[in-house]
Amino acid sequence: MALAHTILVVLASEPRSGYDVSKQFDESLGCYWKASQQQVYRELAKMEQQGWVHFETIPQVGKPDKKIYHLTEQGQQELMKWFAMPTDPTPIREDLLVKVLAGPYIPRKLLLKELHHRRQKHLDQLTFYQKKEASYHSMPAIDLAEQFRYLTLRRGLRYETAWIDWCDEVLAFLEKMPSDESQ
Amino acid sequence: MALAHTILVVLASEPRSGYDVSKQFDESLGCYWKASQQQVYRELAKMEQQGWVHFETIPQVGKPDKKIYHLTEQGQQELMKWFAMPTDPTPIREDLLVKVLAGPYIPRKLLLKELHHRRQKHLDQLTFYQKKEASYHSMPAIDLAEQFRYLTLRRGLRYETAWIDWCDEVLAFLEKMPSDESQ
DNA sequence: TTTTCATATTCAACTTGTTGGATATGGTGC
DNA sequence: GCACCATATCCAACAAGTTGAATATGAAAA
Known part of the structure; x- marks a missing residue:
């Protein structure tokens, strides 16, 4: 709906x-x-x-x-x-999380590649948002609609940042783990 | 698929x-x-x-x-x-973001209610995850599968935290804004 | 005692999202 | 000149997700 x-x-x-x-x-x-x-x-x-x-x-x-x-x-x-009507959070469906869960069965190299790939994607998106954000800050005055649009942009920034931080955490974790037991 | x-x-x-x-x-x-x-x-x-x-x-x-x-x-x-096969980020579809974008048309009171409601939901979920996390830390040793499961839990923690922080940011923003112009 | 819950699968109808194509034309780049 | 892109809509087929119900029983809770 x-x-x-x-x-x-x-x-x-x-x-x-x-x-x-x-x-x-x-x-x-x-x-x-x-x-x-x-x-x-x-x-x-x-x-x-x-x-x-x-x-x-x-x-x-x-x-x-x-x-x-x-x-x-x-x-x-x-x-x-x-x-x-109150909105509920959208149910999440993330392939990458399933792949991490499948960690014991997936070759370590593939998992690392995935994580690096995804980290880059989110970083690109973050960079894009940051440019948009900068353009807001350089404007002398923005109208009401623009202010709300800015708030949605802030959500995007936080979303991408959270992804990047998590990717980093997983990558650090994997590096400390004993090397690949599945292959 | x-x-x-x-x-x-x-x-x-x-x-x-x-x-x-x-x-x-x-x-x-x-x-x-x-x-x-x-x-x-x-x-x-x-x-x-x-x-x-x-x-x-x-x-x-x-x-x-x-x-x-x-x-x-x-x-x-x-x-x-x-x-x-590399996975792409799942496209986001979030009602709440649309409502914030609709800020100029939505009665301020309703928007505030939505945000408080959602903040609470994410806080509840976060608390749930934190308990799970604590149980991991109290275990003497966890096997490989559990370690990967733990990493997915970390994603959940970051996800909920990012939502809560954004809700707070929007709420702070709305309080500073001139009072409702739409109603 | 009656209700509710957990077990275990299946069918039907519906909404939502994806993929690929058809149609038609004017402008831009090589 | 030719490929490609932007404009503008529509159709068909499929894949994925939602909602509600039917069936059947034993055990636990009210």
Whole structure:
């Protein structure tokens, strides 16, 4: 259900086409909510049927007509209803944790490679976030929406940092362990 | 695909029934891989068809026959193949982040309630992990499998800590902000 | 004594997410 | 000139995850 509500939030600030909504996911929301283009289109069609959004068709030449979606009164009410419902933490599903659990069966070299690989990924992401963060600090004033966006960025920073620290801890642990018993 | 491989890892240490595998998910894996009983049963059936596992039927009175699944040679090979494939971070989908992004539209009181609620949830989980951690430290010696399990627990600790810290940061931020402009 | 829990599996229907393709055109880089 | 990318939507098929129920019994708790 939450994908629909995320789209409602995106549309709340400004009416957009499915293509634009999808771009928003890729560009700025992606860090904490990933959705493919197909998902966005399908969800918008469903939301339109439910009366949460309406669209105006804008004819174009050489391209399919643009459908600009906007919230309806009902959509806004739905959003308010969702705001009032407490959210639970998303269940975690992390391959890497399973691989660490499988430590006794996995060749030590592979496990080390995995951890180094993942550490780098999270470091890259962290660096990206840090640049974004710096750009916030260099701005003279930011509006309310930007302030909230900044808070979500802070979550991203903490998330990546926690991953990197854990990778380091595991790597240190593995180095102290007796060398590979499984292979 | 990873659910199947997680089940393979669980079965690698010891043959089990679907019921037992499901219990493992609920009891110890749940923190980083959640799977419902239905998922486990369906996945095991599929894995059996693919030849990754076999089962022996153990007749029981008053209950359905127990099916004890164990890895096949092919299943072990599959596991090794999976070990060799790099894993990517799981895409994040967090309602709470969307609600914070929706800050300008959501009544301040509701947002504060959400954050307090979530902080408490993560604190409860953290406390639970800390008790587990303490029990590791009180053991005289732990075997290899337990050492790896301990590392996954460390991930849980860091995960919950990062959430709590972020909740605190957002709460502090909101208190400094001008009072609710949306309601 | 009745209810609830633990055991053990299965079916059905549904929602959500993924993958790959089709369609059509104008602009940019090599 | 040709490959590729951005624009803009849609379809189909599949994989994964959720929800609710049916079946059956013995043991423990209220």
